[in-house]
Amino acid sequence: MSTVELLGNKEYKYGFVTDIESDVIPRGLTEDTVRLISEKKNEPAWMLEFRLKAYRHWLTMTEPKHWPNLKYPTIDYQDIIYYSAPKQKPTKASLDEVDPELLKTFEKLGIPLQEQKQLAGVAVDAVFDSVSVATTYKEKLKKHGVIFCSFTEAIKDYPQIVQKYLGSVVPTNDNFFAALNSAVFSDGSFCFIPKGVRCPMELSTYFRINNAESGQFERTLIVAEEGAYVSYLEGCTAPKFDKNQLHAAVVELVALDDAQIKYSTVQNWYAGDEEGRGGIYNFVTKRGKCAGRNSKISWTQVETGSAITWKYPSCILQGDNSIGEFYSVALTNHAQQADTGTKMIHLGKNTRSTIISKGIAAGKSNNSYRGLVKVMPKAENARNYTQCDSMLIGSTCGANTFPYIEVMNNSSSVEHEASTSKISEEQLFYLQQRGISAEDAVSLIINGFCKDVFLQLPMEFAVEAQRLLGLKLEGSVG
């Protein structure tokens, strides 16, 4: 039987580098680096304290090298540049003052920042290396009471809210990468949806790593007050470099009573070449807290990029009747490795969670689902449904499922279903026999496999995600 072999990715079209003068600090990480970052950002004392506490804790921690199903060379944390910002005026009254080179970069990425050119329904915060360069529709959103701005501005303009929620979901000492991020994070997005407001447009952040030597450490905080609703999208790309770059982000979501947050990601960081040279090391801590009753947090992710993905968007279901959802498509090709999944922690009564994970492995890649469902004693009548499906393309890749289930009361129910399948020659032949090319057939099968997840994405993202999977899996029958 012949095997399905995959051709290389179609050219990664986001692999260009922007030539721009940057304010870069010396490489390496010490307490002085942390102070320098804080100083560059003119931060208040409490923020510096937060960072230093995290840094000191980080020094006592070790990188989680053993439990993830990932193999990569030791990361030299002293060989990374922790702050790299394009040189521009410190405050931007309008987009006219943003460096045209940056506007051009984002336009080339398909994210025009001039409002007249944008999709009408989406506001964008554009993050370039260590800083946010522009946020669109800020004024329009403000009229509805919605705050959407860079993290730097949020610390300056809304210190009480930031101080109240920062670290409340992911504490500084949560894990090695979260501690590192808490010490050195340079920017990110901040969203605040006040009580009773349904955010009138989709909010989004576009992350771009440009500098070959720097890491990106951004922080996102989204707070939805009582009865509020927001849908947030996140996209990311990076140029092609032979060297790996570290991306260690932290995302915190807080939903109060009856609030809903829908968080969607299409991750397309540079994945490295076919032999595994270069690519982003993506170590991300994402967690949402359903703090209030009847609140709901949904994570939808389509992970197609990065050399290494280590990511477990989670929900803490604290409020009674709260709902957590995780819908994931993780695709690995060539030498990519992904260890991704979720944690659903049931604390409140009648809390419900749904996990739908679709892992697709091709080439020599390795794709693991790792998920924890934990039902605490007081979470009476909690329910979880988990479905984990893996699909293998070819015979040199691997897929694993690592479910952890802990139930501490008798009234709850947890369901776990898992399957592993292979795109078979028979399936391909069947579709080809109907006149569909081998490449289109693979794409059709994969998109069918991922349908339950794509249905959760906002329309534009679903189209983008389907297209992206097709590109990543340009296949042929060998």
Next chain:
Amino acid sequence: MLEVRNLHAAIDGNEILRGINLTVKKGEVHAIMGPNGSGKSTLAKVIAGHPDYEVTAGEVIFEGRNLLEMAPDERAREGVFMAFQYPIEVPGVSNAQFLRLAYNEKQKHLGLEELDPLEFKDLLKERAKVVEMEASFMTRSVNEGFSGGEKKRNEILQMAVLQPKLAVLDETDSGLDIDALRVVAGGVNQLQSPENAVIVVTHYQRLLNYIVPDFVHVLANGLIAREGGKELALELEEKGYDWIKAEMQSNGTGAPAN
């Protein structure tokens, strides 16, 4: 339309077809019969281009072109259709989506107009009548959770949508009850025209009561052992296949004894 000349084919190094000759003209219906393991399904799959089979000698000419040089999808777009003995499930892909993609690929190939989902829906509704299929089938995933009979009807629906020049039905009657058999055969008959041809691969004569062949070819041990008109099928029904096998053994064309 189709010329098969001295066709030899093997799977995993075992030769299954050992020199098949077959000529099919427009408007004809041919039946390929034979006992299990005689190579009749292999012949169907080789014509369609199944990747498991290696053609070791001979040629297959379709409409003046060498079919063996074409990829399976190319053959399909040129008008070769095979109804599968075991239709394959494609989870998450709706029947309508799949059929429209296949239909448009063919239209594109022929330089004809492609249809958008709404236009295609109308076409599908019309063609579905051929196999008495309900609209609900169109939104269900391809063959997923279909009964044996539904799967076979779905094959004929695909044939109705794609309107091939040459349709090869690989044991379409297997696993069908008499009502389903009637519907499926009725569908095939409706699609028959002086411009196209049908090859019916079957073990039993039963299907040939409904789809009446112009020619019957009996395969044994990878060779055509007998040829004749529709009456040959009736003779086989009566006598079974053993006498053909015995005949081949005695004249030295049988497989070597294992």
